[in-house]
Amino acid sequence: MPAVIHQPDTIEKLRILGRDGQYDLACACGSTKDEHRKRGPDGNWIYPVTLPNGGKTTLFKTLVSNACNNDCLYCPLRDKNDVRRCTLGIEETADVFMQYLQARQVFGLFLSSGLTGDADKTMARINAIAAIVRRKHGFRGYIHLKILPGASPAAIEETLRLASAVSINIETPGAEYMAKLSQRKDFLKDIIEPMKLISRLTAKGTRYERVKSTTQFIVGAAGETDKKIVRYMTGLYQRLKLNRVYFSAYQSAPGAESLSAGKENPTDRLMREHRLYQVDFLMRKYGFSDADILFDESEKLSLEKDPKQLWAEAHPEFFPVNINNADKFTLLRVPGLGPRTVKTILDGRKTGRISRLEEVMRHGKLLQKAKSHVVF
Ligand code: SF4
Numbered sequence: 001m002p003a004v005i006h007q008p009d010t011i012e013k014l015r016i017l018g019r020d021g022q023y024d025l026a027c028a029c030g031s032t033k034d035e036h037r038k039r040g041p042d043g044n045w046i047y048p049v050t051l052p053n054g055g056k057t058t059l060f061k062t063l064v065s066n067a068c069n070n071d072c073l074y075c076p077l078r079d080k081n082d083v084r085r086c087t088l089g090i091e092e093t094a095d096v097f098m099q100y101l102q103a104r105q106v107f108g109l110f111l112s113s114g115l116t117g118d119a120d121k122t123m124a125r126i127n128a129i130a131a132i133v134r135r136k137h138g139f140r141g142y143i144h145l146k147i148l149p150g151a152s153p154a155a156i157e158e159t160l161r162l163a164s165a166v167s168i169n170i171e172t173p174g175a176e177y178m179a180k181l182s183q184r185k186d187f188l189k190d191i192i193e194p195m196k197l198i199s200r201l202t203a204k205g206t207r208y209e210r211v212k213s214t215t216q217f218i219v220g221a222a223g224e225t226d227k228k229i230v231r232y233m234t235g236l237y238q239r240l241k242l243n244r245v246y247f248s249a250y251q252s253a254p255g256a257e258s259l260s261a262g263k264e265n266p267t268d269r270l271m272r273e274h275r276l277y278q279v280d281f282l283m284r285k286y287g288f289s290d291a292d293i294l295f296d297e298s299e300k301l302s303l304e305k306d307p308k309q310l311w312a313e314a315h316p317e318f319f320p321v322n323i324n325n326a327d328k329f330t331l332l333r334v335p336g337l338g339p340r341t342v343k344t345i346l347d348g349r350k351t352g353r354i355s356r357l358e359e360v361m362r363h364g365k366l367l368q369k370a371k372s373h374v375v376f
Contacts (some may be wrong), residue, residue: 004284005081010088010092013087014062014068016086017062017063017065017086018062020063020083021067025308045061045062046059046060046100047061047110047343051165056139057142058106058108059107059110059142060074060109061109061111062088062107062111063108063111063112064126065085065113065125066091067085067087067116069114069116069117069184071182072171074181085118090125090128092157092261094129094133094136094137107142108141108143109142109143109144110145110146111146118150119152119155120151120152123158126145126146127158127162128147128215131162141164142164143162144166144176145163147159147166149190150185150186156198160201160202166211166214166217167215168194169191169216170192170196170216171216171217172218172221172222175188178191178222195240196240198213199239199240213240213241215236215245216248217247217248219248219269219272219276220250220264224278226275226276226299227300229276230290231290233280233283239285247280248273249266250269268303275301275302275303275307278308279301279307282307282308285339286329288311293307312333312335319374320373321373321374321375322374322375323345323357323375327348334370335373336365336369341360345360353376
């Protein structure tokens with residue numbers, strides 16, 4: 001008797017593909033502590049997120065396919081692994097997204113995929129789904145589309161036509177680290193060249209200026225140091241004008257290769273991820289430069305102390321800061337003071353002097369931290 005092959009229905013496919021898409025945080029799933037790797041109550045494919053422009057929304061997020069021809073050692077979906085593979089149809093994906101949208105359970109779409117065939121074939125499937133959602137259903141909201149390494153300029157341009165945001169994952173800070181993880185991905189040709197093209201096509205004054213561009217590093221898979229990641233991140237912001245950089249701690253998921261570099265304690269890798277997000281915030285919102293970030297002798301960030309606290313300890317000459325006349329970026333150097341409190345201070349100074357921190361912030365650990373660094 002022939003074996004009966006059970007064909008998964010749409011929800012079963014979403015269960016598999018939503019789960020397999022969870023490690024990609026470049027859609028902004030995981031940029032704040034509260035929503036870190038959180039999924040919606042209805043399934044693995046619904047994610048609360050903070051978008052690159054700071055807005056909050058809920059995304060329908062899935063892989064279109066978890067079949068993949070690639071060989072990335074850190075990934076459970078690499079070609080040689082024996083995992084259950086499935087692919088969503090083009091109309092099927094568009095329809096199910098529209099159903100969730102009409103039920104007001106999601107407000108945006110994130111699509112990624114394993115590499116099925118070549119990069120352009122895969123991009124054609126992703127773009128076809130987005131085209132139906134945009135052109136047939138008239139959806140004008142947020143769509144984030146993944147650009148596959150090796151995608152051609154024509155495929156990238158079609159993606160930019162349809163998307164509100166795009167991302168191509170850089171994964172490692174340099175070709176030498178990528179070579180440890182994949183024999184097939186050409187770091188410069190498949191990843192950096194498309195990133196440069198996206199940067200040119202989305203620059204100010206161009207046709208796709210409205211499209212946001214993000215990327216993601218995998219942390220702890222290739223033996224890379226935090227310092228290398230921070231240097232690369234600085235270049236991505238300054239030279240390629242990326243809107244956001246995300247980090248995903250390598251997790252030895254079932255089927256993923258047990259990497260020797262990945263023998264670092266998983267909790268430490270998650271803390272490295274957290275510290276890299278803090279550095280990212282300091283550089284984007286607090287006026288820190290990469291030269292202000294302190295690393296230990298093995299070029300790692302401290303797991304025990306946050307990078308702003310370490311900077312303050314290394315610069316006692318900078319303190320105390322006068323709350324009543326320091327400028328915004330001087331105030332932002334004070335441990336415990338974040339952008340919101342600094343804004344309250346600056347607003348409060350317009351109407352009079354501040355004589356106690358309690359006037360501008362709540363009691364708690366942050367207030368205690370700030371107290372020893374300020375005068376009035
Ligand atoms: S390209 Fe690499 S990281 Fe992406 S799904 Fe395939 S094996 Fe995984």
